[in-house]
Amino acid sequence: MxxxxxxxxxxxxxxxxxxxxxxxxxxxxxxxxxxxxxxxxxxxxxxxxxxxxxxxxxxxxxxxxxxxxxxxxxxxxxxxxxxxxxxTPFNIKKEHPVRSIKVLSYNVFMFAIWDFDPDETNPIVDYILKSNADIVCLQETDVYGKHQDNIYKAFRKAYPYHDFVSMPAPGCQHMMLLSRYPILKKEQIKYKSAGNISFAYLINYNNQEVLVVNNHFESNHLSEADKQGYKDMVRAPFEGSTTKTGSERILDKLGRAAITRAPQVDAVAAYVKKHLDKKIPVILCGDFNDNPISYAHKTIANHLTDAYIASGNGPGVSYHKSGMYVRIDNIFCSDDFEPYEAKVDNKISTSDHYPIYTWLKYRPKY
Structure with missing residues (x-):
């Protein structure tokens, strides 16, 4: 028996x-x-x-x-x-070689200015300045009044080359590029969105033109109630009709966002390919609002190397609020660069995103 x-x-x-x-x-x-x-x-x-x-x-x-x-x-x-x-990649750690460039991407969530007095040191700004990154791509940089004056002043002092994008309509979108290398050209990559943007820059890196692309792809438009519902769904996926209804609503919102995001990513991928065909090295950063196993990630990865997959370790969760823990922030590069020591830094939690950074060693192919 x-x-x-x-x-x-x-x-x-x-x-x-x-x-x-x-x-x-x-x-x-x-x-x-x-x-x-x-x-x-x-x-x-x-x-x-x-x-x-x-x-x-x-x-x-x-x-x-x-x-x-x-x-x-x-x-x-x-x-x-x-x-x-x-x-969740695993790599043998190799220290970055000398003369590598440090690249940082960070969705700063409007610098969380509601938590700080304008005359106080903003921890997000302080982190960026202390990171000593050579190229910084920031998303959701909306900031106003005295906060704006102080933040812009600090960045202008630390980075001789910078661009502060402010697009009040539609969607009131803001982003920044901070660079130690001259910015030669700036161009918006056009696609349909009510409130998300991508900007491309040609910079002069030691007499070599490099394309830097800063992205904030379509958000998922989940309310706080939706995020709590997602948290409950993960904890008890089979518990009651309320969970089922909530999961259907969340999947519906995620699906609609993915449909909108796909042509945005296609537009950026086509723009990148055009420059790769001209043999211009590329660095691409930003908040994808999508996970590592997604159409958005794969479409960009068809042309570029994910620096975190190539040199990072572990799941690298970059979004960390409301029970939704996933890596949605990325740094990619063309084969002209070799990534080292990519990391999502969870030591600063002021924003709802953690910053991601890597070092890139230029290795010209031509």
Whole structure:
């Protein structure tokens, strides 16, 4: 009797493990889907860490109860190596070489000025100045009055070359570029959006033109109630009709945002490719408002190297509010650069995003 029960449990676990592997493979490849055709499915990459955790639990299960079957979860993890590396890369740390340039990207959430007196030191500004980055791409830099005067003054003093973008309509969008290298040209990459923007700059890096692109792609437009609902859904995904209704509403909003974001990313990718065809090195930064297994990320990665995947370690969560912990901030570069020591810095939590930085070593191909 016991042997029969044991055999039944074994086969149930075996089949469940195979289902988990298939789920990991499918979820890990949803970035191939066009959001306009599959708005809900294209956002399933957000669930990748959950499916990955289930597969890791099977690894532990077989290691404890039937070691000779451990090959199955190991095979599954090997098959899904590419999406796993996208979501949580692991690299042998190599210190950046001399004469590398440090690049920082940071959604500063309007510098959280409501928490500070204008005459106080703003911790976000202080962090940026102390980072000693050579190129800084900032998003959501809306700031007014005395706060604006003090922040702009501090940045102008530290960075001889800078650009403060302020577009009051539509959507009241702001971003900044701070650079130690001369800015030769500035151009907005045009796409349809009620409140998000991308700007491209040609800078002179040691007599070499380099394209720097600062992006803030379409937001997901989730309310605080939606974010709380997402948090509840993750904690108890099968608990009651309220959770089901909330999850459908959230997926609907995420789907609509993904549909809007896709042509924005396509426009930036086409702009980047045009410059790559001219053999101009590229650095691309910004808040993608999308996870590492998404159409947005894959479209840019088709042309550029993700500095975090190439040189970072762990999931690198950059958005950290309301239970939605995911890496949506990125730094990419062309093959003219080699990334080193990419990191999402969780030591400063003043904004709802953590900053991400990396060092890039220029290695000319031509």
């Amino acid at each position: 016991f042997r029969k029960i044991k055999s039944t449990v074994y086969w149930i676990a075996l089949i469940a493990n195979i289902v988990a592997i298939v789920a990991l493979l499918l979820v890990g490849n949803v970035d191939r889907l066009q959001p306009a055709e599959h708005p809900w499915l294209s956002n399933f990459g957000l669930g990748f860490p959950i499916v990955l955790a289930i597969n890791l639990l099977f690894l532990v299960f077989w290691a404890v109860f039937r070691f000779k079957t451990i090959w199955l979860p190991l095979l599954g993890l090997l098959i899904c190596y590419v999406p796993i590396r996208k979501y």
